[in-house]
Amino acid sequence: MKLETFQREYLISKVREQFNRSTEEATQTIKELEALLLDQDETIIYNLQYKIFINNNSEYTRTLVNFLFESFVYLYETVKSDEEKEVLQIGNRKIFDFLFIESCSYAKQIEKQSITAQNILKNVSSQLNSLLQTQERMIANLSHDMRTSLNAIMGYLNILEDNKSLHGEEKFYLQKAMSGAVSLQALVKDILDLTKLNSGQLEIKKEFFDIDKMLIECIDHIPSIMREEQNIDFQFHSTFMPYRIYGDKIHIMEILINFLTNAFKYTKKGFIDLSMDYTIDEDEISVVFSVADSGIGMTKEQVDGIFSPYSRYEIDEKGLGLGMYISKHLSEKLGGTLNVQSIYKEGSTFSFTYTSRYSPKKLSLEGKHFCFYVEENKMNEYVKEKMHFLETSGVKIKYYNKESELINYLLSTQEDVPDLISIMAEANSYTKFDALIYYLKNNHFFDNTLFIAENMHEYISLKYFDNLYEYCAPLSHYEILLNDINDDVDKVEKLDISVLVIDDMETNLEIFKLFIQKEYPHAKIDLAGGGYEALGMCKVKTYDVVFLDLKMPGMSGFEVIQKLKKHGSFLMPIYAFTADVYKSTYEKTEEYGFTGVLEKPLNPEKLYTILNKIQKIKKT
Amino acid sequence: MKQTSVTSTSFDTIDFTPTVIIGFYRKGEKKLFIDDYEILKKRFPQADIIGCSSRSNISNTRPYIESNQQFPCVYLCLNMKKDAFHFKLFSKEDELVSLEIKEGKKYEAILLSSFSSLELEDILTKLPAIVGTQHIFGAVASVENYVSSKNSLEIFYNGIFYEQHMLLWIIDAQKYTVDAMSMHLFRPEGQPLQITRCKGSKIYELDNKPALQVLEALAGRLDDSVIKHFGYPLFLQNEEKGWESAPLGSLLSVNRKENTVFLHRNIKDGNYIKMGIMVDRDTQLKRLRELYTLAPESSAALLFFCVGIEKNLNMMEYLYIEDIKRHLDITFIGFHSFGEIGYPATGKVQNDTLLHNQTMTMILISDNVVS
Numbered sequence: 004m005k006l007e008t009f010q011r012e013y014l015i016s017k018v019r020e021q022f023n024r025s026t027e028e029a030t031q032t033i034k035e036l037e038a039l040l041l042d043q044d045e046t047i048i049y050n051l052q053y054k055i056f057i058n059n060n061s062e063y064t065r066t067l068v069n070f071l072f073e074s075f076v077y078l079y080e081t082v083k084s085d086e087e088k089e090v091l092q093i094g095n096r097k098i099f100d101f102l103f104i105e106s107c108s109y110a111k112q113i114e115k116q117s118i119t120a121q122n123i124l125k126n127v128s129s130q131l132n133s134l135l136q137t138q139e140r141m142i143a144n145l146s147h148d149m150r151t152s153l154n155a156i157m158g159y160l161n162i163l164e165d166n167k168s169l170h171g172e173e174k175f176y177l178q179k180a181m182s183g184a185v186s187l188q189a190l191v192k193d194i195l196d197l198t199k200l201n202s203g204q205l206e207i208k209k210e211f212f213d214i215d216k217m218l219i220e221c222i223d224h225i226p227s228i229m230r231e232e233q234n235i236d237f238q239f240h241s242t243f244m245p246y247r248i249y250g251d252k253i254h255i256m257e258i259l260i261n262f263l264t265n266a267f268k269y270t271k272k273g274f275i276d277l278s279m280d281y282t283i284d285e286d287e288i289s290v291v292f293s294v295a296d297s298g299i300g301m302t303k304e305q306v307d308g309i310f311s312p313y314s315r316y317e318i319d320e321k322g323l324g325l326g327m328y329i330s331k332h333l334s335e336k337l338g339g340t341l342n343v344q345s346i347y348k349e350g351s352t353f354s355f356t357y358t359s360r361y362s363p364k365k366l367s368l369e370g371k372h373f374c375f376y377v378e379e380n381k382m383n384e385y386v387k388e389k390m391h392f393l394e395t396s397g398v399k400i401k402y403y404n405k406e407s408e409l410i411n412y413l414l415s416t417q418e419d420v421p422d423l424i425s426i427m428a429e430a431n432s433y434t435k436f437d438a439l440i441y442y443l444k445n446n447h448f449f450d451n452t453l454f455i456a457e458n459m460h461e462y463i464s465l466k467y468f469d470n471l472y473e474y475c476a477p478l479s480h481y482e483i484l485l486n487d488i489n490d491d492v493d494k495v496e497k498l499d500i501s502v503l504v505i506d507d508m509e510t511n512l513e514i515f516k517l518f519i520q521k522e523y524p525h526a527k528i529d530l531a532g533g534g535y536e537a538l539g540m541c542k543v544k545t546y547d548v549v550f551l552d553l554k555m556p557g558m559s560g561f562e563v564i565q566k567l568k569k570h571g572s573f574l575m576p577i578y579a580f581t582a583d584v585y586k587s588t589y590e591k592t593e594e595y596g597f598t599g600v601l602e603k604p605l606n607p608e609k610l611y612t613i614l615n616k617i618q619k620i621k622k623t
Numbered sequence: 624m625k626q627t628s629v630t631s632t633s634f635d636t637i638d639f640t641p642t643v644i645i646g647f648y649r650k651g652e653k654k655l656f657i658d659d660y661e662i663l664k665k666r667f668p669q670a671d672i673i674g675c676s677s678r679s680n681i682s683n684t685r686p687y688i689e690s691n692q693q694f695p696c697v698y699l700c701l702n703m704k705k706d707a708f709h710f711k712l713f714s715k716e717d718e719l720v721s722l723e724i725k726e727g728k729k730y731e732a733i734l735l736s737s738f739s740s741l742e743l744e745d746i747l748t749k750l751p752a753i754v755g756t757q758h759i760f761g762a763v764a765s766v767e768n769y770v771s772s773k774n775s776l777e778i779f780y781n782g783i784f785y786e787q788h789m790l791l792w793i794i795d796a797q798k799y800t801v802d803a804m805s806m807h808l809f810r811p812e813g814q815p816l817q818i819t820r821c822k823g824s825k826i827y828e829l830d831n832k833p834a835l836q837v838l839e840a841l842a843g844r845l846d847d848s849v850i851k852h853f854g855y856p857l858f859l860q861n862e863e864k865g866w867e868s869a870p871l872g873s874l875l876s877v878n879r880k881e882n883t884v885f886l887h888r889n890i891k892d893g894n895y896i897k898m899g900i901m902v903d904r905d906t907q908l909k910r911l912r913e914l915y916t917l918a919p920e921s922s923a924a925l926l927f928f929c930v931g932i933e934k935n936l937n938m939m940e941y942l943y944i945e946d947i948k949r950h951l952d953i954t955f956i957g958f959h960s961f962g963e964i965g966y967p968a969t970g971k972v973q974n975d976t977l978l979h980n981q982t983m984t985m986i987l988i989s990d991n992v993v994s
Contacts (some may be wrong), residue, residue, distance in 0.1 A: 045685070046685070048688065049685055049941075049945065050670065051944065053945045053946075053949075056904075056939075056942045056945075057908075059904045059905070106939070109936070109937055109938070112849060112852055112854060112935075113846070113849065113936075115846045115849045115854070116849055116854045116855075117843045118846075118900075119843060119845070119846070119849070119854075119900075120812075120900040120901065122841070122842050122843035123813055123841055123842045123898055123900060124812065124900070125814050126840070126841050127812055127813045127814070127841075130813070130814060142646065177847070196849075368921070383748050388664070396839055573673075584763055
């Protein structure tokens with residue numbers, strides 16, 4: 004039996020249409036179909052089944068089945084004799100039996116197997132989650148214990164340093180102890196970061212922030228003793244950026260601080276250069292941060308392994324070498340890229356590129372009056388653009404580049420007194436201006452004017468400037484400084500706050516008290532060694548702020564806050580004081596209604612920020 | 624090396640004088656096999672004729688696998704140099720002492736076994752040192768009905784059938800290359816479970832709890848029809864690690880009253896298991912095609928496919944052989960075995976010759992091009 008010409012032509016056109024084949028290919032396909040349906044050639048069935056198997060594409064299979072079915076119906080309707088119809092029926096049955104019945108019974112079995120597989124995966128995933136939770140609990144406990152001990156060490160060392168009672172050899176030992184404690188703190192932080200990364204607990208918190216301010220904070224993280232190393236010229240170059248970028252500031256800082264720490268650790272002489280540049284492409288800003296040094300450099304093998312954990316440990320056992328591994332993973336989490344170039348014995352350049360949304364910087368300085376004195380060799384593109392930006396933000400700018408002109412202005416002006424005078428000069432000129440400011444302030448000239456020294460490049464002991472900046476002051480600092488000067492008017496009233504600190508460790512209580520007393524000598528501080536004692540104290544007295552340790556024997560911090568709220572002490576700001584740095588702890592404190600979290604080891608700056616806030620609330 | 628594959632009805636097509644003939648016969652067709660042997664021996668008196676009993680056979684012609692008992696006996700004829708190989712029949716490890724191994728000479732080896740037990744596994748660990756090669760591949764004979772005929776597996780060597788024996792085919796590596804790989808369709812999943820009580824091939828306890836209860840707590844109720852198709856294989860390992868190269872054991876049945884599971888192979892207390900999950904089609908093909916990289920031109924192949932594969936894939940099994948056929952121009956025969964011996968295709972290092980279940984093991988024999 005053969006196909007009629009009209010039947011063949013019809014089917015060829017169908018193949019061309021449905022499978023997008025050329026006439027030649029379609030003709031060949033129809034020849035095979037003819038052999039399959041009319042001669043029951045099994046080879047073709049095998050080939051078809053193999054094609055379906057290899058394609059593994061349900062769309063292809065569906066089209067093929069439809070085509071075979073439609074072809075059969077068409078031929079059945081167009082053949083004339085019963086005999087031909089019977090041949091067609093046999094051929095059709097064979098195809099469907101062979102091609103699909105077998106596949107269907109196999110598919111049924113596979114379906115049952117895949118249900119089992121899903122069950123296994125579901126259970127494995129829940130087992131892993133429970134393992135992670137156990138791991139999280141373990142790390143939380145470990146973190147708590149390590150940070151609690153560090154709290155005591157760092158606290159007492161800070162107090163000893165502030166007292167300035169140690170001299171000579173004793174002071175040297177103190178510095179050594181502080182340096183050891185700082186390293187230990189960094190190590191604990193690295194290990195915790197690593198564990199958080201590995202267990203997927205690292206939280207990325209994005210917000211708009213100022214890069215200039217962040218870079219200054221990064222530099223401030225490097226101990227001055229390192230930066231002032233005689234043989235190293237530390238330079239900071241940045242392009243002026245009138246934008247805020249959107250990202251996780253803390254983690255970006257962590258990467259850059261790691262770059263800087265490494266550069267200082269492995270550079271004994273020469274230079275270390277921190278720089279920032281950016282490009283804008285429509286809605287996105289791409290920022291490149293680089294740290295270049297003339298340090299020991301790395302071999303190709305060392306560069307290849309720099310992002311693996313413990314890499315540095317393999318090289319020279321200086322620390323665990325987790326920093327770069329963490330930075331690499333952090334960078335991936337943030338969606339940025341890390342790059343390293345290095346020449347052995349000549350130096351390395353680490354760079355981090357971060358792309359994000361951005362928003363224009365907005366300053367609330369309209370109508371303010373600034374005076375800039377910039378010596379010629381201190382003038383650069385950054386300073387020019389910064390002054391221009393301030394002008395476009397509504398700030399009236401007066402600019403001098405000659406010392407005599409500035410002095411003349413300071414001694415003669417009576418009206419239109421500037422809100423801020425910024426001086427960027429050579430090192431020896433600053434001392435001269437310091438004396439001049441003393442004279443001016445003594446005579447109550449410029450009483451409401453801020454004097455700041457910018458772009459100093461090195462630390463100079465100046466007494467009468469209101470603020471000193473080694474590099475250019477971040478724009479947002481102008482706003483903060485001008486706001487603070489207004490707040491300072493009521494400084495005397497500031498000190499009357501009552502604080503309750505609850506912690507089961509006596510050392511923590513003692514350190515807390517010492518830190519508060521240092522900045523707030525008239526503050527009323529009550530200390531409670533446990534939850535029950537604290538509840539009793541809160542019944543008879545109202546506090547402006549409470550610092551509550553979360554992990555205490557008997558009654559935990561969470562139970563204490565629950566009971567305090569029950570007894571109506573809900574209006575009091577209560578801060579959790581904890582060494583548990585896990586995301587879940589933060590979430591739980593929010594859930595229980597804590598005002599915020601103060602981490603251990605105690606950072607005095609953070610404590611004072613909270614107390615200032617409390618002070619302001621109390622005033623209003 | 625000339626080669627051809629034949630069945631009982633196509634002996635006429637052998638157009639050279641083979642020196643080795645490997646034959647697989649369905650156990651129920653033993654008489655036909657003896658008749659075939661007589662014919663072949665008469666025609667090729669110099670040829671060594673070896674083989675083993677099988678559950679069903681694999682042939683070089685479509686549909687490759689037996690769907691309708693169409694290949695009761697299959698043969699692979701090779702005209703290898705007579706001085707390039709010899710055989711050693713043995714039933715115990717200590718009989719291997721008399722092995723004709725010349726110092727400084729390199730060998731390849733193919734093993735046919737008429738039993739599958741821990742003893743076989745033990746011998747497999749020692750053989751490389753005895754024969755002086757890691758290249759030891761092979762299979763365990765099979766029969767149609769697993770349960771009732773467990774002890775009647777046979778190997779055949781020049782006219783005699785042997786139960787509880789092994790036949791080692793030692794080949795001169797300078798003249799011929801033998802390579803193989805064992806590929807399966809699963810991946811291990813979950814935490815390792817330790818076998819804390821077992822006997823033979825029955826597991827009573829995993830992690831000190833009833834074995835079936837532990838498995839079903841992880842996988843849900845094990846479906847009887849899937850068990851029947853050997854669809855729940857377990858990965859076995861001596862230690863808690865190294866799962867990428869762990870061999871599989873087919874799960875044959877469960878006893879819900881006893882809370883026990885019964886495997887296709889013997890296990891030991893202290894061993895670990897993990898449940899297997901079938902990998903996707905692309906991964907299966909990728910693994911299968913790794914075998915092709917081993918094949919030199921004009922190889923002859925022995926395909927040892929586990930009865931688990933036959934049961935699990937059913938008629939779909941032929942598609943995998945079709946893929947082999949399309950990619951490699953080779954002559955092959957094979958059978959559905961009760962165990963396969965080879966390197967795991969999923970292992971990182973090819974140095975463990977292991978006894979597997981649930982694999983498609985392909986042994987390639989070819990002239991050594993260097994010689």
